[in-house]
Amino acid sequence: MEFPSNIRKTQSRMRVWEILNHANTPLTAKEIAIRAAQDTKDQQGEGATEGALWLSSIYRALDAFANAHAVSRTVLSDSQEALYSLAGNGHHHYAICMNCKKKTELEGCPFAEEKTLHAVDQDFMIVGHTVEVYGYCKQCREQLSKKV
Amino acid sequence: MEFPSNIRKTQSRMRVWEILNHANTPLTAKEIAIRAAQDTKDQQGEGATEGALWLSSIYRALDAFANAHAVSRTVLSDSQEALYSLAGNGHHHYAICMNCKKKTELEGCPFAEEKTLHAVDQDFMIVGHTVEVYGYCKQCREQLSKKV
DNA sequence: TTGTTTCTGCGAATGATTCGCAATTGCAAC
DNA sequence: GTTGCAATTGCGAATCATTCGCAGAAACAA
The missing domain is CATH 1.10.10.10 (Winged helix-like DNA-binding domain superfamily/Winged helix DNA-binding domain)
Structure with missing residues (x-):
């Protein structure tokens, strides 16, 4: 670019x-x-x-x-x-760990096939989108479960 | 709830x-x-x-x-x-107009079938996600194009 | 009812972002 | 390359969302 x-x-x-x-x-x-x-x-x-x-x-x-x-x-x-x-x-989306805040890149984009967007298409000109998945990464899960 | x-x-x-x-x-x-x-x-x-x-x-x-x-x-x-x-x-996702900031609810969720998440599944426990589509709504497009 | 623990009212503090304005810089026409 | 003007920067002060601190006020268990 x-x-x-x-x-x-x-x-x-x-x-x-x-x-x-x-x-x-x-x-x-x-x-x-x-x-x-x-x-x-x-x-x-x-x-x-x-x-x-x-x-x-x-x-x-x-x-x-x-x-x-x-x-x-x-x-x-x-x-x-x-x-x-x-x-x-190309754009990226990330999975973010809610504990350590580490970001892991997601493979692919859920809108790649953009089939879910038909409801909007007509009246809305789409310029971009964001996707963010959050949860807990492996290390943090192990670490957190030990503490209990 | x-x-x-x-x-x-x-x-x-x-x-x-x-x-x-x-x-x-x-x-x-x-x-x-x-x-x-x-x-x-x-x-x-x-x-x-x-x-x-x-x-x-x-x-x-x-x-x-x-x-x-x-x-x-x-x-x-x-x-x-x-x-x-x-x-x-249930959760919602929105299309947001970059001009008037109005939010329109999206039908469906791109992760409903969650096929795109396999890369993460294994190492990452998914708790939630956000999706946001942005662009211009019909009214704003008309309004903006008049101005030119 | 009492005691303990967890909230709330309130204001002050923090942290990201924006604004204001004078001085500087990019760039176009000479 | 010089000049002129508009766009940009340096800098600090202002703004706005959110968080903290602390003393007094609820919740709720015993």
Whole structure:
């Protein structure tokens, strides 16, 4: 997926873009900030503050991308922070452990065959969807059952 | 669905329970507070403040219910406020208009046949899931296309 | 009725996100 | 490449949902 062409290509937006592009899971705004700071430190040495991305700028960049339909925003139901990832590249759904919060990617998408959507089709133009499965992962189940 | 038996049955919890029980869509904590205030006004007349539910109490009640698996909490991806509804009673998924935010109930659930979940089954105990379809409703599409 | 334990009222604290505004930067026309 | 203007950023302050803390008020078992 290419950097959206209808918005200005600025330094900070390009950095946010790069970070999302190299990430293999959705990131929070804060995580993006941390990675940006890390990159800066790697290049300019400890104590560098110049070049770090300000959180509000990250949010604004993400907003711009989201409006251009280039990144997608999701909120997992047990937290109130949003996760961002590049749209396109195919999309992903996750199974989230309610104990350790680990995310496991689901294979396939329940809407792949989109047979369940006929009720809406007619009156509703579908742009996207989210799916989230939650429960307990193996490790946590074992761990929790020991405690009893 | 019955009021959970493992938590104390207090006045405020019962009111939250009633409100959720009579609602036909998921509600935010604030909406619950408003309905509670409304009920109180209806019974005690204008200006009654006694009997209104404090927001933090509502959150605590919802938390208690959620722990007892009696209500479910969802966060729609374009906002950061949570929606609560009684669990059980079958569950619902919604199509949300990105313009007017109106929610239309989806018929059926893509996981009804749960064929897509085999990748997870083995290692992951599934407790629940959320599905959310977003796009534009008929009215908003018409309205938006006029503007161009 | 009493004692213990669990809630609630209330406000203050927290954490994510947004806003406001002056200074800066991207980019298009010269 | 310089100039000019609009879009963007840095930065902090504001907002909004949610959570915490604590003292007084219910629940409910004995």
